[in-house]
Amino acid sequence: MEFPEDFNQLELLNSHGHLIPRGASSLWTGSKDEEEEVEEEEGDHSEEWYGEKEETLKDNPKVLILWAAENQRLATVHRLLTADPLLVHCCDEDGYTPLHRAAYSGHVDVVSALIAAGSKVNPRTIDGWTPLHSACRWSRVTVASFLLQHGAELNAQTNGGLTPLHLAASHTTPFRTDSPHTLELLLSQRHLKPGLRSSSGETAGEVARRTGPHHVLFEMVEDCVNVVPSRE
Template sequence: METDQTSECHESDDGNKNNSSRNGNIFTNNCNLEDTTALEDETEVEETLNSQNKDDGSKIEGDKDGETSSKHSSLKDDMNAYILRASEKGRYDIVEKLLERDPKLLNATDADNYTPLHRSVYSGHVEIVKLLLSKNAKVDASTIDGWQPLHCACHWSQIDIAFLLLQNGADINAQTNGGLTPLHLAAATSCKSILEMLLMNRYLNWNLKNAANENPCQVSKCSSKNFYLFEITEDRINLLK
């Protein structure tokens, strides 16, 4: 459940999935795969890929007792976990290898519906974000709390990534389950540049309100030193009327 404009991400107080990338425990995110061995290097991935190939071949024999089906499901779970973790950890080589082998992994999700794009966005891995977008990753993919990748980028002040997402069709006015827009999240931070970028966007609706009936300007006034940017923008808009 969402709380306020600065603590909405599911199971996290700071917009990051369980705050894992901040405490060094990269591989303890809730993926329904807690018993899976942590991804260390390409060798482990290669072994899993080889196992997947053998499993695919065994299906020709039929599945008499369910073992093949169970094994295939387990391998699929492993692959999903690998790309999610590699995206968060910044392992471009592994993400690329996994997508080459199975393009469907592009839209893999964990228990909270975070995708590889979400994870690479909030961790700040620009090159992986570019790779995923080049493969047509869904920029409007939503977590169970309604967070799209752009929300994560704005909450974590990832301005270069936010710009990339907007270039690739992200909705600047998308609202989470709690009514938060990317601007609400940026307004609550101390990052001037990302707030300026959003305020200059011609498609921005800065009057949308969150569940607390607050617009981004009100959020900024209460929690940020950058409130003056809203006043400057409003003055410019009035001059154009």
């Protein structure tokens, strides 16, 4: 799919971010009733509710492990992977793996279990998102740190040229209290390339200046880039 030169993927995220597949949402067709069901699933539920949900999915282990990874059902994830280790590599129709789901939802214990079971650290969705992109889009700073420690591609770019830093810099996540922490984590990485541009031509710093109050954090890297070694 081709986009015009002035296409801004981050602006599309701002206006249509709620449509990004997350958790079990990519399993639904998008009707109002189904959207309400997804919202309900994201709240707190009893152990009985989770047990009933798992029972309804027991005959579809691929769907079950995606759901379990999203909902922090660690014992279920372990059980499924013991029965079929290859489930760690499964994905939904949008290319989201169990690792994407756990990263998106901020479940570092599930992320750790999946990687220990052989999950690739940098699988790509059909839009080119890695689990680190997902973690940074939703300010899951603990997960982002864990992924980086286990080989996540710091400067990976989506099909639209967005890096994890671009997504962390866009001040649109509902978890805004963690936004500066995610930015600080990424900006402190030695091999960060803050000058990478999206398909719309923006750097992450320019996105931050356009969308929120945390652009001052980019001085961490700007000062380093602008330092001229002394010739004395």
